[in-house]
Amino acid sequence: MKVMTMAATAVLALGLTNAQADPVKVGMITTLSGGGAGLGIDVRDGFLLAVKQSGNSDIEVIVEDDQRKPDVAVQLADKMVQSDKVDVMTGIVWSNLAMAVIPSVTAQGKFYLSPNAGPSALAGKGCHPNYFNVAWQNDNLHEGAGAYANFADMKKSFILAPNYPAGKDALTGYKRFYKGELAGEIYTKLGQTDYAAELAQIRASGADSVFFFLPGGMGISFLKQYKDSGIDLPVVGPAFSFDQGILQAVGDAALGVKNTSQWSKDIANETNKAFVESFQAEYGRLPSLYASQGFDTANLLLSAMAKADVSDADAFREALEEANFKSTRGNFRFGPNHHPIQDIHVREVIKEGDVYTNKIIGTALTSHADAYWAECDM
Amino acid sequence: MSLILLIEQILNGLQFGIMLFLMAAGLTLIFGVMGLINLAHGSLYMIGAFCAAAVAGLTGSFLLGLIAALAGAALAGALVELVVIRRLYRKDHLDQVLATFALILIFSEGTRWLFGSFPLFLDVPDYLSGPITLPGGIQYPLYRLALIVIGLAVGLGLYLLISKTRLGVQIRAGENDREMIAALGIDIAKLYTIVFALGAALAGFAGALVGAIQSVQVGMGEPVLIMAFVVIVIGGIGSIKGALIGALLVGLTDTLGGIFLPEVMKLFFDPSTATSVGSSLASMAIYVLMAAVLVLKPAGLFGARA
Numbered sequence A: 001m002k003v004m005t006m007a008a009t010a011v012l013a014l015g016l017t018n019a020q021a022d023p024v025k026v027g028m029i030t031t032l033s034g035g036g037a038g039l040g041i042d043v044r045d046g047f048l049l050a051v052k053q054s055g056n057s058d059i060e061v062i063v064e065d066d067q068r069k070p071d072v073a074v075q076l077a078d079k080m081v082q083s084d085k086v087d088v089m090t091g092i093v094w095s096n097l098a099m100a101v102i103p104s105v106t107a108q109g110k111f112y113l114s115p116n117a118g119p120s121a122l123a124g125k126g127c128h129p130n131y132f133n134v135a136w137q138n139d140n141l142h143e144g145a146g147a148y149a150n151f152a153d154m155k156k157s158f159i160l161a162p163n164y165p166a167g168k169d170a171l172t173g174y175k176r177f178y179k180g181e182l183a184g185e186i187y188t189k190l191g192q193t194d195y196a197a198e199l200a201q202i203r204a205s206g207a208d209s210v211f212f213f214l215p216g217g218m219g220i221s222f223l224k225q226y227k228d229s230g231i232d233l234p235v236v237g238p239a240f241s242f243d244q245g246i247l248q249a250v251g252d253a254a255l256g257v258k259n260t261s262q263w264s265k266d267i268a269n270e271t272n273k274a275f276v277e278s279f280q281a282e283y284g285r286l287p288s289l290y291a292s293q294g295f296d297t298a299n300l301l302l303s304a305m306a307k308a309d310v311s312d313a314d315a316f317r318e319a320l321e322e323a324n325f326k327s328t329r330g331n332f333r334f335g336p337n338h339h340p341i342q343d344i345h346v347r348e349v350i351k352e353g354d355v356y357t358n359k360i361i362g363t364a365l366t367s368h369a370d371a372y373w374a375e376c377d378m
Numbered sequence B: 001m002s003l004i005l006l007i008e009q010i011l012n013g014l015q016f017g018i019m020l021f022l023m024a025a026g027l028t029l030i031f032g033v034m035g036l037i038n039l040a041h042g043s044l045y046m047i048g049a050f051c052a053a054a055v056a057g058l059t060g061s062f063l064l065g066l067i068a069a070l071a072g073a074a075l076a077g078a079l080v081e082l083v084v085i086r087r088l089y090r091k092d093h094l095d096q097v098l099a100t101f102a103l104i105l106i107f108s109e110g111t112r113w114l115f116g117s118f119p120l121f122l123d124v125p126d127y128l129s130g131p132i133t134l135p136g137g138i139q140y141p142l143y144r145l146a147l148i149v150i151g152l153a154v155g156l157g158l159y160l161l162i163s164k165t166r167l168g169v170q171i172r173a174g175e176n177d178r179e180m181i182a183a184l185g186i187d188i189a190k191l192y193t194i195v196f197a198l199g200a201a202l203a204g205f206a207g208a209l210v211g212a213i214q215s216v217q218v219g220m221g222e223p224v225l226i227m228a229f230v231v232i233v234i235g236g237i238g239s240i241k242g243a244l245i246g247a248l249l250v251g252l253t254d255t256l257g258g259i260f261l262p263e264v265m266k267l268f269f270d271p272s273t274a275t276s277v278g279s280s281l282a283s284m285a286i287y288v289l290m291a292a293v294l295v296l297k298p299a300g301l302f303g304a305r306a
Helices: A002-014 A037-054 A070-082 A095-107 A139-151 A165-177 A196-205 A217-229 A244-254 A270-283 A289-307 A313-322 B003-034 B041-059 B062-083 B093-115 B142-164 B166-176 B178-183 B188-211 B221-235 B240-265 B271-296
Strands: A024-030 A059-065 A088-090 A111-114 A131-133 A156-162 A181-188 A209-212 A235-238 A258-261 A340-352 A355-368 B131-134 B138-141
Touching (some): A024 A037, A024 A070, A024 A289, A037 A244, A037 A270, A059 A070, A059 A289, A070 A088, A070 A095, A095 A111, A111 A289, A111 A313, A139 A209, A139 A235, A139 A340, A139 A355, A156 A165, A156 A196, A165 A181, A181 A196, A196 A217, A217 A244, A217 B138, A244 A289, A244 A355, A270 A289, A289 A313, B003 B041, B003 B188, B003 B221, B003 B240, B041 B062, B041 B093, B041 B221, B131 B142, B138 B142, B142 B166, B142 B188, B166 B178, B166 B188, B178 B188, B221 B240
Parallel strands (some): A024 A059, A024 A088, A088 A111, A209 A235
Antiparallel strands (some): A258 A340, A340 A355
């Protein structure tokens, strides 16, 4: 009895008004080893930073490494749902892994909050009441790039992306907004590191601009080889090839390139400012957009936990839908298919002292929703 | 498709093939002489690139970086041979595969521990950067041209080493009959260490050269390793000549397949389906080539044993 009174006093003292008792168990599957590890590590660090800052001890996070392999991710998800009995899952970076895991997780009545991958298949007909995407629908940043290309008067773009779900979403997204004609369209191999053949095609195509979506190491290789090829056309792309983690490895080859992002470290709001400072203090490096997405995902979850008990799925879902948290992006709300409605900014790669980073130069799309919500029926 | 574009793509295929040759030569040498399947060859490629990036970053000299890559990878190779591989010669191939797979994981996580998860910076030196104009008005990156020349020079050096020097005689003898050369008083253990270090140095050298135009990151070696295995299976396991021909075939097939298959598909489909079907077919092209070679010559093009 005494213990209970003390606990109640403690809760009151902390100013927590929720009646929640059961802790929420979160299963995070993300890429922590191999080629794409930098992305997963940023998602994890952003997420854990938000949990730490909340001081909420009712949340338990289990982190596992999917090694960027769909089969490993599926096994881990089964283990987390069946033996760890998690309530909420999150963490997956890659769309092909997301497609392998998310439908089965949500079908088993668990919540999935995506901190990155947003394949079109899960935004339209395949949407699910328990699936929320806190980052973007895959097409969004590319749609922003297409809108920017019109603004920058690009009339003949050469476009390329890897041959996997997010790559196809990328080119579809760009073409949805881009009004000019195409000088060429190529799907490269996922994980390809040599782009000599593609660069020769770009040179011969008579294009006036290049749009590419090559996340992680692929983008580093492409940009270095692009610079070395002597092709002198303006380049535009989504933020994934210009995030904080890889810019230092690209170096001068990225300077001045325009890229589109829902987040940037110089978005002026208190949450973002505090996030950038605390992330830097905690981990000794600048955050990337992946880190901001992990941070926002955790804060969304925490906001729902403050309102509803996770065992009451309907109330918890409603609490998530409200998205009543302070996003690092400023404006943030969910559309009817549980995907974000948000601004897409245009950034330019600059050098601050010795560090390559991005600065916002404009907004490509305001309060932008994805193109698939009408197909979603839930 | 213009002639200029075609020539440029053939050069690209050659350059890719030559770099594959550096990887495959070490792999095939180690298999031929020592009968060892070394899955960790890709890790040595990565070690070379990381050594080069670290030293070039510190000193600002690409040349010193290359030397560091050669030395670092050779050293790592010799160490691995002395500590791990030496215990595996008498075991069967499954044990070797398991042990060298473990080495991949150890090297990958070790590198991550030392350098972090984010890619490193390594750039083409100023004197080799930018394009030059070849006869006929072809614009081609100078660095890639240099890669072709360096690769051919290394190939020539390797040929001379194996056919003209005393070490080469021992290596060839070791390939044919290792008991006999041990009986003749050659220190076979030392020979094995040298061969392994040589193979490792070639892989590290390739890693550093390629790292300058690609991304220096953990796990960069494994995709190349798979290609290198395809090369030595096509060329015939144990044959340096086979590795060279196989590497050029794979390089050209992969590059030209990636260009022409989507173009061919455009005759049958709309452009966007054609690019996606064509690129899928192109990624299969080298494996189809491998299967075809194996049907015609089960031991590979220059394989001694079936």
